[in-house]
Amino acid sequence: xxxxxxxxxxxxxxxxxxxxxxxxxxxxxxxxxxxxxxxxxxxxxxxxxxxxxxxxxxxxxxxxxxxxxxxxxxxxxxxxxxxxxxxxxxxxxxxxxxxxxxxxxxxxxxxx
Numbered sequence: 001x002x003x004x005x006x007x008x009x010x011x012x013x014x015x016x017x018x019x020x021x022x023x024x025x026x027x028x029x030x031x032x033x034x035x036x037x038x039x040x041x042x043x044x045x046x047x048x049x050x051x052x053x054x055x056x057x058x059x060x061x062x063x064x065x066x067x068x069x070x071x072x073x074x075x076x077x078x079x080x081x082x083x084x085x086x087x088x089x090x091x092x093x094x095x096x097x098x099x100x101x102x103x104x105x106x107x108x109x110x111x112x
Contacts, residue, residue, distance in 0.1 A: 001096040001109065002070045003062060007035065008081040008089040010059045019076040020063065026112065028063040038086065058089065064096050066109055 008016060013030065020028065034055035065073050074091050082088055101111035 001064055001066055001099065001112070003064050003092075003094040003096050004070065004073045004077070005092040005094065006061045006077045006081065006089060007033065007058050008061060008077070009083065009087065010057055012081045012083075013059050013061070015080040016061060016077055019080040020061075020073060023072045023076055024069065025063050025065060025073060028061055031060045031062070033058050033060045037090075056087065064099060064112060066112065 006016070010032070017028070035058050036054055036056055061077070063073065070093060074093065077091050098107060099109075099111040100107050104111075
């Protein structure tokens with residue numbers, strides 16, 4: 001099993017959710033986050049004063065999938081979240097040792 005963690009632009013969330021659902025991903029956790037990468041934020045003017053906005057709003061989507069679904073999940077996220085502009089985000093894949101469904105005590109793939 002792998003944890004697929006993606007940081008995307010907020011307005012792409014619904015498209016990403018639909019793409020993951022179509023390939024059989026049952027659940028996900030979504031978090032509103034802030035961050036920056038190469039774009040390094042931007043400057044804005046408010047009431048005549050210029051200031052730098054370092055952290056831009058992003059959305060983090062996390063889902064745990066079986067090993068045979070990882071490539072499809074990463075492809076679905078990357079394809080749907082892509083705008084071709086700076087700040088599109090990143091997808092991370094991390095190993096997951098175990099999963100337990102609290103309600104039923106199921107473990108491993110059954111808990112997904």
